[in-house]
Amino acid sequence: MDLKRDPQDIYARWLGAGAWLAFALSLLALFLYAGGVLAPFVPLERLPQLWGLPVERFREQTGAPTDWDWIGYLRYGDYVGLAAVCLFAVLSLVCYLRVLPAFLRHGERLQAALVAAQIVVLLAAASHLIPGAR
């Protein structure tokens, strides 16, 4: 059915489903984190002394990971919450990947090139390959 669909309809459908999933998982993650079901990496009681610090000093004080290293901390409630937050940031990339073949099928090569370039930018940002980002 997607063969005949306009790329905009495909984008809308995937974005709608993804956004719904991200919101539901964010609520679940907040419950697990703030409800104390999963222990946090940074104790909740310490947060008021830490969240006023610049991010570098916050990391020094807590030993919090950077880049994708937090994947190894998913047993902690705060990083389950972060994983849910990341879903919001990854949705556009997923939708662009989905509409690339649709633009090609419609013969819209310039639009497909734009989509491909956008995918490269989003992948570079997500993979932390941007020069100076580290």
Added chain:
Amino acid sequence: MPQSLGRNTITGMRLVLLAAAIVWASPAAAAGQSPVAWWVWPLALFAVTFALGVVAVLAGVGGGVLFVPIVGAFFPFHLDFVRGAGLLLALSGALAAAPALLANGLASLRLAMPAALVGSVTSIVGALIGLALPADILYTALGATILAIALVMWRSRRSDHPEVPANDPLGAALRLHGVYHDQATGRDVEWKVWRTPAALAAFAGVGVLAGMFGLGAGWANVPVFNLLMGAPLKLSVGSSGLLLSVVDSSAAWIYLHRGAVLPMLVAPSVIGIMLGARIGVRLLRIAPAAAVRGTVLALLAFAGGRALLKGLGVWA
């Protein structure tokens, strides 16, 4: 009766923001100590973002542009975390609205794509600059930017259906034209745009500001689409949300990788503003829009002035 309900709601919103200001102004908070339990701040954040969600809808602005200056001014969180949360807040709001707008033709993927590509690259640059700058310079720049935004919002005029003689060559090549059905008038509206190169340059500048300060950028995207490119107002508003969802995604990764996104700040803010926006939509018919817009502009001016003076060391 409905109008008094609207006025009462607005008064309630003002009281919530005032309460946050009082908590913020307490001596212990000013000293960076925590006289209250940890959960009080996320709860206050939820209450304030709920209020922001209501007034943002009523004033016709995105919640993201209100979040960073107001939470940055009245809460004890460092600006690094406030900007990270601001980006995610603007992103989640845009994601919630974009699918329906796309499906109804009130947002155009083809119109948003070139702007999103340019804005994504510059928003990443903006995020890197923002995370490298010292806090005082950042507060000064944020204050000046917010005051400028308030001025733009106050002075800007919008055009429902701007006259566009023809697509410019780049716009034609990118197929930046189409038709959408306006349910309010019951007719199909044909649209096309021009001045595409100038608009892309403008979107590049907006992307830098969005990434640097963690702001939603609807306040700038809509005038560029509507007044510069000549897109109909409804299409401009819808496409602005879609554009924002891509641009803010790019910048959000920079903040996420640096560790500048705290779920305890993001989650209550996102939930608060989403619930507030739902109430705002219901109040839209009965609330005094001019008064709300005036309140929002005053809030922005106050929060911008506060950030500017904080950055200059006048009001630490």
